[in-house]
Amino acid sequence: MRSPFHSEQEAFRFLLLLILGLLPIVLAAALGPTWLALVVLAVILGVLALRVAQLRMRKVRGLALPVKMAPPHMGSAAERRVLIVANDTLGEEALLSEVERLACVPDTRLLLLVPALISPAARLTGAIDGLLDQARARLKTALDRAAHGLVVAGEISEADPLEAIEDTFATFAPDEVIVSTRSERAASGLEPRLAGLVRERFAVPVRHLVFDPGSAVQEPDRDTEARYRHEFGDAAARKFGLKALAGAGILAAVLMSMVALVQSSERDEARAASQAAEQAAWLPPVAKLVALKVIAASKRGPEGEKHDAFTTTEFAVRAGQPQQLRIDNTDSVPHSITAPAAGVNIVVMPGTHTYTLLVKQPGTFLWFCTFVCDEWAMQHPGYMSGYINVS
Amino acid sequence: MLIEHPDEAAGLAIASGLRFAGYAVAVCPGPLGHGQCPLTGPAGCAPAHDADLVVCSLGYERVPAREVLRELRTRYPDTPLMVEVPSDIDADLRELLDGCHQLPASATPEQIVAAVQSLSGRAVEEDHAGA
Numbered sequence: 001m002r003s004p005f006h007s008e009q010e011a012f013r014f015l016l017l018l019i020l021g022l023l024p025i026v027l028a029a030a031l032g033p034t035w036l037a038l039v040v041l042a043v044i045l046g047v048l049a050l051r052v053a054q055l056r057m058r059k060v061r062g063l064a065l066p067v068k069m070a071p072p073h074m075g076s077a078a079e080r081r082v083l084i085v086a087n088d089t090l091g092e093e094a095l096l097s098e099v100e101r102l103a104c105v106p107d108t109r110l111l112l113l114v115p116a117l118i119s120p121a122a123r124l125t126g127a128i129d130g131l132l133d134q135a136r137a138r139l140k141t142a143l144d145r146a147a148h149g150l151v152v153a154g155e156i157s158e159a160d161p162l163e164a165i166e167d168t169f170a171t172f173a174p175d176e177v178i179v180s181t182r183s184e185r186a187a188s189g190l191e192p193r194l195a196g197l198v199r200e201r202f203a204v205p206v207r208h209l210v211f212d213p214g215s216a217v218q219e220p221d222r223d224t225e226a227r228y229r230h231e232f233g234d235a236a237a238r239k240f241g242l243k244a245l246a247g248a249g250i251l252a253a254v255l256m257s258m259v260a261l262v263q264s265s266e267r268d269e270a271r272a273a274s275q276a277a278e279q280a281a282w283l284p285p286v287a288k289l290v291a292l293k294v295i296a297a298s299k300r301g302p303e304g305e306k307h308d309a310f311t312t313t314e315f316a317v318r319a320g321q322p323q324q325l326r327i328d329n330t331d332s333v334p335h336s337i338t339a340p341a342a343g344v345n346i347v348v349m350p351g352t353h354t355y356t357l358l359v360k361q362p363g364t365f366l367w368f369c370t371f372v373c374d375e376w377a378m379q380h381p382g383y384m385s386g387y388i389n390v391s
Numbered sequence: 392m393l394i395e396h397p398d399e400a401a402g403l404a405i406a407s408g409l410r411f412a413g414y415a416v417a418v419c420p421g422p423l424g425h426g427q428c429p430l431t432g433p434a435g436c437a438p439a440h441d442a443d444l445v446v447c448s449l450g451y452e453r454v455p456a457r458e459v460l461r462e463l464r465t466r467y468p469d470t471p472l473m474v475e476v477p478s479d480i481d482a483d484l485r486e487l488l489d490g491c492h493q494l495p496a497s498a499t500p501e502q503i504v505a506a507v508q509s510l511s512g513r514a515v516e517e518d519h520a521g522a
Contacts, residue, residue, distance in 0.1 A: 066420065066428075066429075067393075067417050067438050068417065068418045069418075070406060070415065071415050072413045072414055073410045073413070107414055203394075203402075203416050203418040204403070204410075205403060301517045364457045
């Protein structure tokens, strides 16, 4: 697999940019609302995508490099190395004759490079094997026809044709390149502008052989090469532009959906909070502290006798909100406020103490004293029993 | 080796000779080939920076070519320059060429390769002597 970086400096610069890019996102997430972090992320992604698209567009159109390069010659001083790049034209009689002729020239080594032209769609659909088989069959035909010992070799490449040629420069170091195409690009064929791109990039002579059905092989002049370059560069740029536009649209849609989602959940939270506040405003007011007493034989019953009693037996509280009770138990024994259904059991010790009454769910709950005292009063609300109203 | 030559075929011929002599090459048409030369901009020229030797055959009667030569000498003072020079040169160019290895204009690729090899040999001998 190819490394996307050409040098350590490039990798280091990428790391630095990554950190610089993440910094504003982290800051926005830490200091601002979530949607702001998403917007910052969107802006950074947009800038990044724009730069990548710009670089890719330059590559798609052809780099217009001012400097051609080539590695040192390989092999003996007399040896001449020729790289022939072809795909669908490899079966052409004129090309095979040229391969055969070159193979017969003393001290000439030939390498046939067949880019299999595997598109991303073919990779996704698993059509690679078919394309590779086609390329192998073409190469075999050419090798069968022209092979003379070790002077002719062949290679199939899955990479982009220009990258495959670049790789071959590193391993084979050709002294001349022959690029064979048709004047119009076929589905399984090389682009006619490939020769121009190779000529622009590498400091070796490049020949372009163009094959068209029913006509003899041609070597296009400078103007025709420029036209190929222009037409196919524009077509590739348009195709890439459409893909980039579609990608940008999808990215924008995803980011906008995320921002909308975050904003909507924030709105929901705010609405729930305001509804809770409204509901709280409608509820009856609750005293912060309720003061009461427990007094033995203090309250007269319907039969005329005096019974033990709490001075307050009904408590209004809010669910989940603690209510302070200041109880002065004047009796010499403890009593309690016990409501099993509400999860309440307050043991009221003799003397004055402050207790917390907390009920989590709304409703009306009966409470009573569980300490044995006045049996009648324990069973009658308003005496040693009563209700907790939870709103 | 960086070869600065405005003519593509002549540049490739020199490059071929140097490649067969064992050098990796880069060929640049100079400032007239592709508009703005990166050497005269802030970024500089990576091939010139990486080169062990620059062969200049840009024709120095033109101002942009002299600019390139001046930039090469200023930015990369440690990189040797081999310059093809015309027979009659003015004082300004003479000053610019001071310290460069000079070749007569229209030198053949073989002459250039031989001069580069001789210069490289001398550099290797100097390195050995220094060690």
